[in-house]
Amino acid sequence: MQRLADLAHRSVRRVVGLISGTSADGIDAALVEVSGVGLRAHLRLIAGLTIPFRPSDRDELFRMFDPSTATVDRITAFNFHLGDLFAEAALAVIAQAGVAVADVDLVGSHGQTIWHIPAPDGSTLQIGEPAVIAERTGLPVVADFRVADMAAGGQGAPLASYFDLVVFRHPTLNRAAQNIGGIGNVTYLPARKPDGCGPEDVLAFDTGPGNLVIDAVVAEVTGGQQAFDQDGAIAARGRISNEWLAQLLADPYLHQKPPKTTGREVYGSPFARRLLSEARARRLSADDTVATVSALTADSVVAAYREFLVPRGPLHEVVLSGGGSYNGFLRRRIAAALGIPVRTSEDLGINGKLKEAMMIALLASDAVAGVPTNVPAATGARGPRVLGKFVPPPLPH
Template identity: 45%
Template sequence: WTTAKANLTIRTWTKMSPITIRLQRGKLEAIGLMSGTSHDGISAAVVELDERTRPPARLIAFQTFPYPARFRKELLDASADEKIGAAAISTLNFALGRELARAAIEVARRARVSLSDVAFIGSHGHTFFHLPPRRATRGQVASTLQLGESAIIAAATGVPVVADFRAMDVALGGEGAPLAPLAHLWLFADPKRGRVVLNIGGIANATYIPPRARLGDTDLVAFDTGPGNGTIDALASRISGGRLRMDRNGRIAAGGHVNRPLLARMMQHPYFRRRPPKSTGREEFGTHLLDRFVADARSIRVVDHDLLATVTALTARSIADACRRFIFPRGRVDQLIVTGGGAKNPTLMRMIAAELPDVEVITAEKVGVDGDAVEAVAFAILGFQMLRGRQGNIPSVTGARAPAILGKLTLPPAPLA
């Protein structure tokens, strides 16, 4: 089946490989979709990809589409429910597919890009469960599950969809995360500066890019540092009785005082000492941990705004601790470039800068990149790599046994003959 609009040819073979995929050389337009651990909504980016340019990815348009309040609650509740049934998971999978498709259609409309000109959609979906090999205990099977049915997206848009990027890396013994470092190389590599790209979403993750970095360098390292905005947002919601979804601009934390003994107790979590490759999520830094933080605070009479300041300091301290333990010994770091929602929290940014006084802490916008869009752009890049037959994972980052092509291709309905 051939679709000229996408410059994508699928040819059936009788030997060795069932399909071969070819993309026309030169620039093409793609859409990247991402739903993060904050459960806030879908990030959607229209991206121009052209390997002849530097950087090879150029953002055309970006938009975040918040989840309807009821759907967000269903997703959050399901993520926290260890006894959720198959029917609920299947329903969420298709419902998320509809939300992702709507985001793709709307971001293309706002960018004034026809879907007929979009070569493909790279959709991360939403990580519903993630248990990599190094976290699986005896009797458990390492696994990862991203919801957001790609067939729904392909049927609604008429565009080929590459999705389910994490599974192959986990199958090869890797963490399946983080997957953004390849995009970080494309967007942030610098011939003179050593950089850490720090994305602060629900969970925070860091990528070290040494000067003149290239794919395959053994100095490349990336991993989840621990909690990002997720714990801060959940606590803000709890202490406000559900009126707030976040501590906007870090205002509540700015009015509080960090409780040093409580912070030290929080930093005793074993994840912070674990060496990379490593990844984490709500399984380790979710509701149950927040319950413990609140109980500890109540036992020593820490008031709400001081607790929120302390939880914000936990994100900053754990990021700095991870840099000192696992990144600084690898080489020089001149800049820490912050992306994601955490970059919009001035209180958190000040705390990070205070923890790392010898490093320039800046936002991605300071180097000409839209920090909110980076992860959505990353999955457009990973989709491109898959369709080119190139590796998407970085084994020195994930711990996988080998480089691998990531993602699965879902074709839209073929035109009737």
């Protein structure tokens, strides 16, 4: 374990962050230089890429999401196969950066969540075997970041609240750092002088559906010709069914008080199929269906802010990240409803598509330094916890 002890005392670490999010469309990989630890950490993106899943792998992954097809033998086999794919992504981003593997300190891997139940008896499962990643890359790996928070009574999410706190807090602006990936999640960062807020000030939770439902609907109405709505172009052509939208916004989850988290278990394929069925019953066109479903994502964000953030003080700006930050329809609708600046993480120097991979790199770096990275005020955990499990690399021959 000398390797771990050495890593703990380094002031600068080169870390690969790996994640496949709720949309499950591929593996995001980022090679990040992390200087310092905790709230004083500074991140510099060296290289980043996304490797899409092969159709056969994505099909098998979606079988993992369905309890009727996710048998134990299939889960264990795919756990190892996914570990191979994550290792390939790690090596690919290192090669893209033009650095030697020996010059990288460690890998952080979130894996792929296949099931997440926050309450009443919290449990979660991410696959993508970290021991396989360590064996293939020859690097130490930190993985399984959610379980320590859940063991302490927390929701195990959103993990992004710690990253947002480190990167986006501001001394004079009340900010909402909003990620729109498969699921939407927000971190509220109230202004605090001189350096911004601390963990005890943060409010973070999943706002509701993000791209997950939009993508499923777009794939269906385009006959599989499009996997997502590029820049929100389809939604922009359509007319929103306000009556149906009002019914969708009455979803009990959207009005549940934080801490709260959600995922594919609630807003996955069955939910998307239900919406498509309702749209057909209402005789909505394809464009109108996409517009209304997209408005659900945007308006659920706005409703969450009005119900849970604004009572804490005026909101000065929103910082968007994730795939949804590239959707012009979502950006415009959120900005129009709130009447405040809606920026993207790129405006603040963070690649929106690679934010979550960078987040995992930060969590891994702080884990080897023994720094707690959950945010109990956001997750509901009993206290601060160091997140992640350490897998050592193979012994030298």
